[in-house]
Amino acid sequence: MLQAERRHNILKQLQTSGTVYIEQLATQYNVSTMTVRRDLAALEEEGKLIRSHGGAVLPESLTQEVPYQTKLSSYTAEKEQIAKKAVELIPDQARILLDSGTTNLEIAKLLKSRDDLLIVTNDAKISIELLHSDCKVISTGGELQKDVGAFIGTHVQELLRQIKVDIVFIGANAVHLTEGISTPTLEKSYIKKLMLKNASSKWIVADHSKFNKRSFAHVCDFDEVNGIITDDQIDAHTKEQLHQVTNVY
Structure with missing residues (x-):
């Protein structure tokens, strides 16, 4: 040739x-x-x-930042499937950190009927979803990211430095087999890094549309997390390659 x-x-x-x-x-x-x-x-x-x-x-x-309403209507069934898998990993009396994003919103919907958890989140929609929950809920507060719904800024960072949790679920804008997890902004990358640093068990939640993509700011490599929770629509080749570098749930 x-x-x-x-x-x-x-x-x-x-x-x-x-x-x-x-x-x-x-x-x-x-x-x-x-x-x-x-x-x-x-x-x-x-x-x-x-x-x-x-x-x-x-x-x-x-990948770029996507408005909340756009994400809310995308891959809903897949996100619900991921959420069901995620809650199976949460023990009784756990302290949980839910990163911003619509996949973690689906996790919050499944957790709000429980009464034994402490849940920390930097997401405005998740905070509202848990408004009437009997779980103890801590919102990080901070600067609200317009059209996205995430709290950002030094207030969020300072709170995250002071806490320790049992398990964190990190939302991913992009998952790449050789370059790991990434997100559109340096600030959100830093917040996710703080979340990972202060959790005992660390999981990435990402539907199949996030794979084989890159974004601007690196968050972590696969050896820094316990694994990835995804949906059944991920292609067989990508799943096989993922199994070589991390746990896939």
Whole structure:
């Protein structure tokens, strides 16, 4: 296969899957990994992809912040499925930290009928959902992120530094097999890092649409969490690769 044809096919494959991997491309096209690296470097110079550790992604694949109402109506059944799996991991009398996001909102809906939990959250909608719960609920307060519903700012950070919880559920904007978990802003990344630091058990909650994507600010790698809770729509190849680096529930 000619170089130009191979690079054209790599781009087509990238546009279909969103991510390509050097080792797989080398095997697929029967060339050396160095040849693939040169292909990816040339395509990056043309602005057609962004090289990442072990492969490449499309330039437009960096995920951005999504308004709350848009997220609320997206992948609802999948988020409900994730929530049911998540609550199975919560022991009696647990201290829980629920990160902002609509997947964790579904977890809150399942927890509000209990009376034995302490729940901390930086999400306005989750706080309201738990308004009449018999659980003890602590809202971080802080600056309310417009159209998103998350509390951010130094007030949130200071509170998170002072607490220890049994389990945290971290929402993920993007999950990438080689680059870990990421989020659109440095501030939200820092808040999620604080949440992870101060929890004994750490879980990422993400529906299948978040996989094979990257966002601006790195949150953590897979070896920093107990595992990922996702839905049954995740493709078999991605799930198999995930099992090699973390627990998948």
